[in-house]
Amino acid sequence: MSGQLQTSLRRQRGMGYWGWLMVVAAFGFVFTCVAKMAPAYLDASYVDQALRALAENPRVRNMTRGEIEQEMSRFFTLNNVRGEPTKAVRVIPGTDGMLVSVAYELRQPLIYNVDVIMKFNKQLNIAKTDLCCEPLVDLEQLRKRD
Template identity: 70%
Template sequence: MSVRLRTSLFRQRGMSYWGWLLVVAMFGFILTCVSKMAPAYIDARYVEEGLKKLAENPNLRELSRADIKKELDRFFLINNVRGEPTKSVKVIRGADSMLVSIDYELRQPLIYNVDVVMKFDKQLNTAKPELCCEPLVDLEQFRKRDN
């Protein structure tokens, strides 16, 4: 066998054991991240859909805070949304509009003592229902006033 053929075959061996181990470890880490964080993002999607459905209600301005929360709770129950999103519904009435805000933060343990913090802020402003679910109002001013 010639030297040229031998070096050519040596280069075509494929990935080594350590290369495959690295690929499997990276795939496992990505799969772990997705399995831990995906439920929170699915719940956030349902929160957004609930606010959009609430925006379609023609009698929204006449509903009380309790009725609005009841409507959202019903939607969340049907779509299996639990935990922080259901507890953080706030309704703020203004002179000519109303703001329904669902602002929450989730801390999910990832690996050992490493946590992932996910922050979600969805708002429905009745003055601009077409811009549903994007935060238009900074609620820090209301939090400072309430404390």
């Protein structure tokens, strides 16, 4: 009976050194991923908020391209958004109004020679402000037509 008890107790010792090492390594990897990618997703949420604020503006249908770009720039400055999102603002005239597009791609180094590529595409059609902020128009096809 004591042999069975000792075997049973050895099995219930818990995680060993290698088990804990794997847990710490997994936690470290997840933490690294979050730390590297979170700022890009935070900026993307500010882009979304900027387009929603523009959609709620009662003057938006009468604004010129320059005024729309200025509003977006002001929002980005107030919320400390820098880099690709600020450069990617495009105001495209259309038949039923203007399309405000913020489409960009970020490449973030993760570990050594491994990069993460994140794509963001938000659009606001001035004529259909209730459909903010998901992509409505494929900008690649517009570029190919021009």
